[in-house]
Amino acid sequence: MLTKFETKSARVKGLSFHPKRPWVLASLHNGVIQLWDYRMCTLIDKFDEHDGPVRGIDFHKQQPLFVSGGDDYKIKVWNYKLRRCLFTLLGHLDYIRTTFFHHEYPWILSASDDQTIRIWNWQSRTCVCVLTGHNHYVMCAQFHPSEDLVVSASLDQTVRVWDISGLRKKNLSPGAVETEVRGISGVDLFGASDAVVKHVLEGHDRGVNWAAFHPSMPLIVSGADDRQVKIWRMNESKAWELDTCRGHYNNVSCAVFHPRQELILSNSEDKSIRVWDMSKRTGVQTFRRDHDRFWVLGAHPNLNLFAAGHDSGMIVFKLERERPAYAVHSNMLYYVKDRFLRQLDFNSSKDTAVMQLRSGSKFPVFSMSYNPAENAVLLCTRATNLENSTYDLYSIPKESDSQNPDAPEGKRSSGLTAVWVARNRFAVLDRMHSLLIKNLKNEIVKKVQVPSCEEIFYAGTGSLLLRDADGVTLFDVQQKRSLATVKIAKVKYVVWSSDTSHVALLAKHAIMICNRKLESLCNIHENIRVKSGAWDESGVFIYTTSNHIKYALTSGDHGIIRTLDLPIYVTRVRGNSVYCLDRECRPRVLTIDPTEYRFKLALVNRKYDEVLHMVRNAKLVGQSIIAYLQKKGYPEVALHFVKDEKTRFSLALECGNIEVALDAAKALDERSCWERLGEAALLQGHHQVVEMCYQRTKNFDKLTFLYLITGNLAKLRKMMKIAEIRKDMSGHYQAALYLGDVSERVRILKNCGQKSLAYLTAATHGLDDEAETLKENFDPEKETVPEVDPNAQLLQPPPPINPLDTNWPLLTVSKGFFEGAIAAKGKAGQMAADLDMDATGGEGWGDDAELQLDEDGFMDAQEGLGEEGVGKEEGGGWEVEEDLDLPPELDVPVGAGGGAEDGFFVPPTKGMSPTQMWCNNSQLPVDHILAGSFETAMRLLHDQVGVVNFGPYKSLFMQTLSRGRTCYLGLPSQPCLRSHPQRNWKDCGAKQGLPAVGLRLSDLIARLQQCYQLTTAGRFEEAVERFRAILLSVPLLVVDNKQEIAEAQQLITICREYIVGLTMETERKKLPKDTLDQQKRLCEMAAYFTHCNLQPVHMVLVLRTALNLFFKLRNFKTAAGFARRLLELGPKPDVAQQTRKILAACEKTLTDAHQLNYDPHNPFDLCAASFVPLYRGRPIEKCPLSGACYCPPYKGQICRVTQVHQDSHLPFKIIDSILQLFCHKIYFSKMEKTPAVNI
């Protein structure tokens, strides 16, 4: 017996299961009725209106009703939704023992100590029939589940069966009106009774406590004070005793048929529940309690659940485990059902029985271990007495008829659990709890001493997980030693991910996820039982509880995916599908929405491109996700979900996104918002926004001052006017002072009666006429004209040289992925180094970066980037040339086709090959290369992108050429035929063909990873070569939308930044460092390197190099800057600690010992040849493809980055080409690009 749920209460006298919900009603001896959720283990409600014990209780099958009957002679009908008693039926004259609803009619059946049974109509709320005949207390009365019969049990030692068809006919025939019961007998005018006794079953020699019908067969079971359970059979004319079950040694309280099996359950005041086999009439199982007498039993109508009420509460239990034994291997599920081993192919859904199991065990298979190499299974069976458990070793037959599968001979031995540990070895935990290793012949190969162990689980080849009282140990069977232990109580199941990198340990109410080394990654507690789980392909653990499918990330994030009506056992998860077995052992597939956990997973793995994709495309909304993002530090992501302007505003400020904040502020238009925005914008130097904020909040003082410092004299003057109109004297005066407008100041002073000051101002500034006029106003009698200070100095604000209309030069802030991505609408994430921040640089990074770096780790992860996204690449729109080049075949007379119609053999002229058409149809260099027309291809590259040195392009040309033609064989020993794959093959017809390009942006992006790895490994020269190959390939791409153009540009930028940076670093390493000047130069170059736009993992290394060099040079101030930038990147803890130490040291003396040609705050481009900074405004030359910058002296030389370009301005010809479009952009974007400065 498996106890699912237990309650403690007063004596339980009545029980009823809800047919659908996981609820059970218990009526108690103290008058209370309890409504329990046995799955959640909670008390849902209490109904306390009866006086004294409540013995009868029953749920209605469809309506939200239940009925109760008590010792207060009352029958009460309740509505559990309204949570109250609807009405009370009165009539019985003594205790009521049972109350039941009819399954169909609006009837209630009650049995009472007043020796009657009554039938009530709960709609008319009247008693419709009284069944008399028993001559002692009636202990129980129940309707037949389908026929018009009632069975009753009484202390008069009889069981009676009543026919109530008369009642049904009378009351429920059309038009019939139910009549109030007439008299106690229920006999109508014609003497016909509504209910008549059909059979009287005599056999018990004490009072009978319970009687019940079999759900489908004409059987009755009864339990009595003679300590016997009797089975009766009946037919139309008679009923007779079939058999007696003896075993209880006190009064039998209750006896019921098992709804689906050939079993009878009974319980008794002897404190036991007994299970009887109906056919053998023998006791099968007995469960005893120590102190509690049992009073009542209830069976769930649909599920394998029972409830039993006793002296101090009740238990909900089932007789046997319902979990199917199953094992999953790649696409196959093996499971046991009805004594067959079945195989389900997940892909084809083909479900076949592969073999029949040897019979002989009364217990179902407990667990299974499958060996794919030998196609063998171990099936373990648990006996009630654990020591009698056995396992069977079967070899699955290769060929099997699914209809009638073989029943191969298995090998059976005793043992608790058997699990495969190698291709031809398995481990058995025997009854002495020691570990045996056996071979395929089931012979013991060796015995292994293990620490105390209750259970073993699979753990890959050569290993096992051993469970003891409070933990799980990873045990190496070969070395016979424990490798790791983790504390978790009572693990029941173990689920390994398909690559065995992670394992989920499932206990009753807990899940722990560990890695291969059994280090705990997270712990999840559940209130409800954990049932099963499986890993999905992205490494998320999907598990089920009794009523939910849930997910858990290895980081510990978990949540509900959907609810379940009934428990299921997950076997596999793929995409949106959860494959499972239900309790009937039927394979099922449930659909789930994986968006939420995929989203969280992408965030955790920093796959921001995916995040962005989901943000844009998925229906992920709601406060919870916003709160989640904010909590986890992704306000910029949260911003995308928020529609509410207030939240948007705060989030935007939180991530410093002034533009979004401004939009939100405009929508809100609240003073406090404008004030906060103004502050934030001022901090960023965004003074146009600041101006708007001050205007909106009418903050004239600040606005005036803002105009002063931005040199905006016109607006300042306007402010003065406004102040005058507002009669704001001091504001007016201040504005005049700012403007240096002396006469205005004099006028103000005069107007506000400050005559002396007005005079002095005028006199001091040499406004003599004005001074004179003012002087005349003085009354010589009363007033004295103040002395003019002869040493007065002119107070005049310096005139602004260059009014600042645009914003202050904004320092380039390292933009978060989302800002960048959202601006570019691109998928920059693909180009981000796919590296862990913890990866350490290789030897090439040199000692400078390696003050404390450990040399070992490069990176371990190098996952391929997603290749989705780049799809069709049709150039489109090339029809322009259609009419110009007529293919030569048109010149040939059609008749020539026959070859000799006119008597001459005219050899057919050569037709126009697809490659020629490609050249005609396209202006893209790559198409010409594919066509083999190098000459035109070079001309195009020269004209469009400015390539002059084609050397480095040779391998790219040859490769491209070689993918333009496929071949297939014609007749034997003839040269092969050629085919030409075309990208628009579906609709190009004979002449509009364009070659299949075969070079995808995504592939180039994927190749970046290799470059990054080389960079990390310090193999700079190789890395530069590869970056260059990518860069040069970009003009050979065919892209078809703006996003791809943007990505291609970004790709170019990345390559350029790396090539420049790495070339410089290579150069730097070659330089001498003997003199101070040489060392200064080294430092400068290291500093410039930090301004190349590199991936964080590389930037960390670069910054460390710069930091250490500057620290050594005692340029502490700049060094501190590097240290801060380094810390912002979140390096791994030991680096961070070291950096903080250096930073602390720097901050003691925040000075630079030497003057260097390096200003971290002034944006600059780096000359790719001389490696000197080209600060803003200095003349520069740019390479038309890479965008690399050069000092003017390098004009006309080969670009160091591409090595194919001459830095010169080229005549620009507009060609209708998409490629051209972005070349165009690069070519004219002189002021566009700035190396990022991370402050």
Place this chain on the structure above:
Amino acid sequence: MAAQQGDVDELFDVKNAYYIGSYQQCINEAQKVKPSSPEKETERDMFLYRAYIAQRKYAVVLDDIKANSSPELQAVRMFAEYLSNDIKSMAMSIQVLLSLDRVDLARKELKKMQEQDEDATLTQLATAWVNIAVGGEKLQDAYYIFQEMSDKYSSTLLLLNGQAACYMAQNKWEEAEGVLQEALDKDSSHPETLINLIVLTQHLGKAPEVTNRYLSQLKDAHRAHPFLKDYLAKENEFDRLAMQYAPSATA
């Protein structure tokens, strides 16, 4: 005109026209000439009928030459008979026409071939070739032809590479990979398979090293393959062309 002299060949014009491939002229001349002897007459008829054969007017030959004609003419008749039935020659023409990029003519020839024997293996193959050259929806038909044959008989390098060509022409690169892998398993140095793999690996976005490996294999084993000859010629052409753009020394 020419006297009846021994050293003058009275059939000169006939033969000449035939040899230079001017078959109709040959026929015209043959009908004009008056042979001096029955032997000459037979010889003239031989050229006449061979010209007809060259024009593929087999029916004329078969009707004209009777059972009682001279043995020489019987041989010509057999030749005509042979040719008229042989679709191999048609297949050959189709292959040649396709090599000349004359898909239009190839289709005509194929039509004739199909009229003759649509189910013949060669007709089927030729249909596939033409379909590949025509492209578009026909590619799938071509694929099915190869597929059916390998189902019926067994897959061969020829059939596999044919399938691969169809797949690649449809830009179905992943599918092509499976087929070519099978071909490679059969013969790891089969030149056409290698060439197709060179194409395929690039379209699949594999690293350039992978492609280069196949190229090296091809260079090792099949120096004289037309593909490589082309390839080397192109390399030289590249160098020559690149020189023209080389930056001037003064820059």
